[in-house]
Amino acid sequence: MTRRVLGNVDVANASGLVTRHSTFDDEDGYSGELPAWWSWYAWPAWWNRFNAVSKVKWTMQLEPGKSADLTYTWHYFWG
Numbered sequence: 001m002t003r004r005v006l007g008n009v010d011v012a013n014a015s016g017l018v019t020r021h022s023t024f025d026d027e028d029g030y031s032g033e034l035p036a037w038w039s040w041y042a043w044p045a046w047w048n049r050f051n052a053v054s055k056v057k058w059t060m061q062l063e064p065g066k067s068a069d070l071t072y073t074w075h076y077f078w079g
Contacts, residue, residue: 001057004053004054005055006076007052008051008052008075011072015059016058017056017057018054018055019054020054021053022053056072
């Protein structure tokens with residue numbers, strides 16, 4: 001499972017792999033999946049310096065009928 005977050009992921013449980021990408025120069029290809037409203041908003045010039053698009057990727061196998069609680073904490077800066 002993968003979760004993308006506007007801001008900075010601090011920690012993820014269950015050995016979730018956290019990566020951060022620039023909103024302008026995303027080598028992960030995220031820019032092709034941005035929501036439609038993304039280009040409507042005028043992001044402040046400083047925003048990308050303090051915030052990223054964070055991605056948490058969990059890799060696990062679940063037995064049929066079982067579930068897992070995948071959690072993370074995150075923050076972002078706004079002025």
